[in-house]
Amino acid sequence: MQLPHGPAWLRSPVGLGKAAAVAVGVAAATDLFAVWSGYVSYDVADRLVGDGFGAVPVTEVDRADTIYTATGVVQTVAFVVAIVLFLVWFQRVRVNAEVFDPFGHRMKRGWTCGSWFVPIVNLWFPRRIMEDVWDASVPAGRASHGLVNGWWAFWLLALFTDRYGATAYRRAETPGDVRDAFGAVILSDVAHLVAGVLAVLVILRLTRMQDEKARGGALTVAV
Template sequence: MLCAHCRRSTATPDGTLCSGCAAAAAPAAPAVLPPQPAAGGPGPLPVAPPLTAASAFGPPGTGAYGGAGTYGGTGIYGGAPAYPPHGPAWLRSPVGLGKAAAVALGAAVVADLFALWSGFLTYDVADRLVGDVFGAVPDADIDRADALYRVAGVLQVVALVVAGVLFLVWFQRVRVNAEVFDPFGHRMKRGWTCWSWFVPIVNLWFPRRIMEDVWDASVPTGRVPHGLINSWWTLWVIALVADRVSSTTYSGAETPEEFRDAVGHVLFADATHLAAGVLAVLVVLRLTRMQDEMARGGPAAVTA
């Protein structure tokens, strides 16, 4: 018997259609759907995007301190913490800034040495003027001492401004680096790194506190002795006070005795400035080396 549909092929023994027409007429298998949550139940959880070091710590760099290198964006220090408490932080080498700041501070020390020399000449002339009742002190000596004293003052101001700017730029860099090493080990906000030097009263201890936190974060063992920092900061505060006293006495001097005493105060202020400058150079060089070794040491330095 022929197929009732195509009328060409023989129908199957147990039906009216051939095998081809029977297969074409078979219903399609139902689609298998994934299991759905029950009515009113929670839906599938969203998948969070992967955390990258660039999003956690700012723009990546290249090389030893950058994103493609050992440290920075995708490196050892680049991925944690996800939410830095002081804002994005990323490693940058402090070596160049450290050398520049150290050289500028050294120039300020040289200016202080010149000021001390001219100050001793001025003090000698002032001391001779105290007992000079017959005009025995030549005018040339007085003019020479006064000219040297003025030149020394200008050199000190220029050197201090240049050294101060470079020191603050370096200080900001090592503070950000320290946040990468230890994001939660800083008591002061990052903005205080520079502004703390200019706000009255707090400038007597805020910068030292920030320096201590940066110092501790830059060594693998955590907290270390702060003898160098304390010595430098003590001399710096003494120099600030001595500057204020010497400026007041110098501007108010009217007699040869008062002028001689005022020059003595200035000499003391210059000496403390010089000593503080020498220790500042040591602080900059040592902290720069500590951070460079910390970065290049990788995880071994962190876990040591």
């Protein structure tokens, strides 16, 4: 029988799952720091709006700007590491899922990582792939997509609010504009934080399901 997505083989997702979960968890922790940093900047901008430039010392403005810049660097580094490990894990569980159910996948294997980087497509393809992998990996029956849907909803909220906040910040000309931009940035960081926590739960749950299914069946896991 010809497989629709090419040869597939089982490999343990446990090690990669743990690494990806830790990396995403660290990235979520930086989001928590970013929420505090954004609030510091929001507070400074709000006082500038209410009391004028003389009410806030220049050193305090510089401190808030330094904290915000440093937070951005830490967030970026953590996010890059997290996305790399997540994608490697995601590719692993996708191939495993093809072993469990070769005909249950609506998207080609190449979209597993590539769909995240294609505009418009990245708004729903990754979720569709995740759902197919999820269904194929359930040890018995069909599991609810509630956790996956919650993760994806907050991920999309984070994407849209992040873009809005970044654009508003670049175009800000008054302290009021800056304050409003930081409000959007804080909302984005909160959405990123929640999405990160849910992503960790998705990684751990799916990894456990695949491990249990592989160990409970007649298939051999190649490490």
